[in-house]
Amino acid sequence: MKGLLFTALVAAGGAAAALAVPWIGVLAYAFLATLRPAEMWRTTIGWGFSDVVALGMVVGWSLQGFGNWRLHRATPSLVAIVALLVWSAVCSVQAIDPSMAWPYVSNLAKIVLPVVIGLTLVQNMSQLRQLAWVQVIAYTYVSWVMNASYFFQNYNRAEIDGYTGGRASFAIGLVTLVSVSFFLAIGPAKRWQRVAAAACGVLMLHTVLLTFSRGGLLGLFASGMVALWLVPKRPRVFAAIGVVALAGILLAGPRVWERFGTTFADSDERDASAQNRIGLWQDCLTLMAESPLFGVGPNNFPRLAVTRFGWAPAGRFGDRKEGHTLWLQTGAEMGIPGFVFLISYYGFVCWYLLPLARGRRGDPDENNLAQMVIVALAGFAVSAQFVSLEGLEPPYYVAMLGAGLLKLHGNRLAAGAADPAAAVPLAGGTALPPPLPLPPDGASATPWTMPPPRRPS
Helix, strand or coil, X not given: CHHHHHHHHHHHHHHHHHXXXXXXXXXXXXXXXXXXXXXXXXXXXXXXXXXXXXXXHHHHHHHCCCCCCCCHHHHXXXXXXXXXXXXXXHHHHCCCCHXXXXXXXXXXXXXXXXXXXXXHHXXXXXXXXXXXXXXXXXXXXXXXXXXXXXXXXXXXXXXXCCECCEHHHHHHHHHHHHHHHHHHHHCCCCHHHHHHHHXXXXXXXXXXXXXXXXXXXXXXXXXXXXXXXXXXXXXXXXXXXXXXXXXXXHHCCHHHHHXXXXXCCXXXXXXHHHHHXXXXXXXXXXXXXXXXXXXXXXXXXXXXXXXXXXXCCCCCCCCCCCCXXXXXXXXXXXXXXXXXXXXHHHHXXXXXXXXHHCCXXXXXXXXXXXXXXXXXXXXXXXXXXXXXXXXXXXXXXXHHHHHHHHHHHHHHHHCCCCXXXXXXXXXXXXXXXXXXXCCCCCCCCCCCCCCCCCCCC
């Protein structure tokens, strides 16, 4: 009952507020999509509430003139995600079983719509941090419930039941948001906010370990390596990385390390789960080679894995076997174009954010958010090779955060703000300031003039 009341309040408040401030609708929608109330409280509630928020968000967005479409370098990512949606519809027409394909298109549209609306509504850095926080808060609550079940009820719900499609999918969502929490903790914010972000990160880190997911552990390792490469080389930052690494080592039990050790074992030493993944990946590549343009259709690989390749059914459905790889299964189901569109959505964001993340451009706030997005998506990209999770929302919203940063940075430069990268280096390590912006048409070519010299009286 409490879950129903909470979900109704968030949905009703978010939808009503979105009519005047549509960005609130984006935040409410992202929060519910990340939390998944129906799965959290194991009831039928929650499925219609997100639609209510979406309706308020779309109406408010329309009343605001459909936002600002000057996206600058965020444009390629937006084009890629919209192209993925359109191509999934085309592939559904060509699918072996269209009845299985169209639900994929519907679910993807529910992700693409808030991404498009959110990108056109972003106006300042505070909004981007709000988007980061609503996701962290949602998954922190989920992590709290999982830890409470483990410690107080002696039931590891994170491993046995999983979340958002299974324990491996849950682990990958956690890996993505652990990185977000880390950069909120070391970023420019009030001390209590940094402490709260660090506490959220540790709780989610422990929940990753409770899932016993090898893909999740690999994602954490990848995120840590990329973070070491990108973050400022300051004692406080290295201390934070050390604390996170030590917490992971101390919290991980022998069973976690035992499972992780089988990830790179020889074929005769791998367990059945690890060996099966290799075979499923090969089957995905086989279908990509046979149908490189349209694939077999969204959501069609799991059925073919059983009927054609002879895999034993697994999961909630009695006749399906997932490919255990987001990237290759997307290629098998939607051909090489679908594979490229999905990779491009994340890849363009990371590529264009790299100069900001390396501290070559922008202010410290921009640098911190750029590092956050790249590190989080690096962990996601590695982990996603081990599980099929096309409907997992957090990575889509983290990439949207990065695209929003590209939009704001482009607007700032277009408005004539100083770009630190434009400074001209001189001998001795000093630099001239960047040139002043050109005056508008019709104005004087000189921004200011010296007063005429005074004659001696």
